[in-house]
Amino acid sequence: MSAPLYQSPKGVHDVLPDDHLYFSFIKKVVRHHCRRAGYRRISTPIFEDIEVFTRSIGGTSDIVEKEMFTLESKSGKKYALKPEGTAGVVRAYLEHGMQQMPKPVELYYIEPHFRYNRPQKGRYRQFHQFGCEVIGESDPAVDAQVIYLAYRINQDLGIADRLSLQLNTIGSMEDRVKFKEDLINFYTGKERSLCEDCKRRMLENPLRLLDCKEEDCQILASMAPKFENVICNESKEHFEILKEYLEELNVPYELNPLLVRGLDYYTHTVFEFWSKKEGSQNATGGGGRYDGLIEIMGGQPTPAVGFAAGIERTIEYMKEAGIRPPNKDAVAIFVAQLGLVAKKKSLTLINKLRDQGLNVVGAVGKDSMKSQMGLADRLGAQYSLILGQIEVQEGTIILRDMKKGSQETVSYEGIVDKMVELLGKNPLANKKLWEE
């Protein structure tokens, strides 16, 4: 079957068991750190009224212009699959009156997202992000703590030193409007010296003009108006204090005056985690402050900060770093059996072992000892328990250490306790899972 009848659509992929080891691990680390910092988990729908996104992200952003998966109901209502997390969280915040909650409101999410763009490695049409939002506090200490949380998660995932934190401030919304005007004024009349891309950038995203790699454009960029001259004092001060906090927290960062983010709602602080390696799709995540967004979405003016990171890209970097997540699926015990009576008896034994919190697999549909042991080996079982007709009669069972290759015949009576002793007690054993 070299050409399967069906395959997954372009740019979307199955998450296979081996990759779920990474997914589960990342989820665990994220939950652990968010919980400790007082965040609570939120999930928003996979699709929303399209305006939730167009209004928040900004009509001229790439995401809204060409990367949204749109849906239309039979009655003509327009929806879009969520391309990022913040818009939906803010919508939920306002819809459920979370303004009433003690401030700041701290929320985190681990969710699939969708963008209709041309797939490449690390850039898919369905991808997963974890992220967090802190709503209702403007103090730069919160920015610092959000950045620290992201950094700390990267540390526990083993990729912190492979990433560099790029940091910048983009001022208030007014500052940026003013700066864009200044830039356009400066470049007007100089279009002839610009490359084709920059001519387009001038109309679509003037801030990107400063970032062009063409030599002529760089010369012009070096003479262009400086953002420092436009930025308001409040934003400058906010940024200065943030940098001090980051130093106090020992979070290394690089100032990057050219860092701008693709979503319109950001204000003041912006940051991204970039790979230290050369490459294009190299940001694992990023975020920033969005003090204007809640008002844009119909709420009271409310300051907020957040960040989000891509799980697929994070996994890429973990693999590069040689990080192997723990395998909670590993089989501890394989139960082999011979004869009908033994098979029947083994079914109960398997369940008793499982109830002790052990991962146990039994042979089903395999009759020869040889193929059963072969299976135990390939499953990577630490121990095999062998129950045959003789053992059933004698009230014994064979316990085989697969790694050592040695085995002994022990009493069937105490085998469950013995296995628990050998493999370590599981705190969840014999306990209702909903009890703390």
Next chain:
RNA sequence: GCGAACUUAGCUCAGUUGGUUAGAGCGUCCGGUUGUGGUCCGGAAGGUCGAGGGUUCGAGACCCUUAGUUCGCCCCA
């Protein structure tokens, strides 16, 4: 959305200037006599060479179309 490369068994890849029944390694399954794995030996299954069309006596190899993947641009997760 633009430019380019790639696409042969489950996986990683061979396949000489177009020529007989398309190969290897790994993996899978089954054996190497009585109830035992990982090594070794033997055997088997598995491919209409991404799909569709064309050129040719003849195409995995050449041409066109299409799909997917990857790289660059754009942008970001």
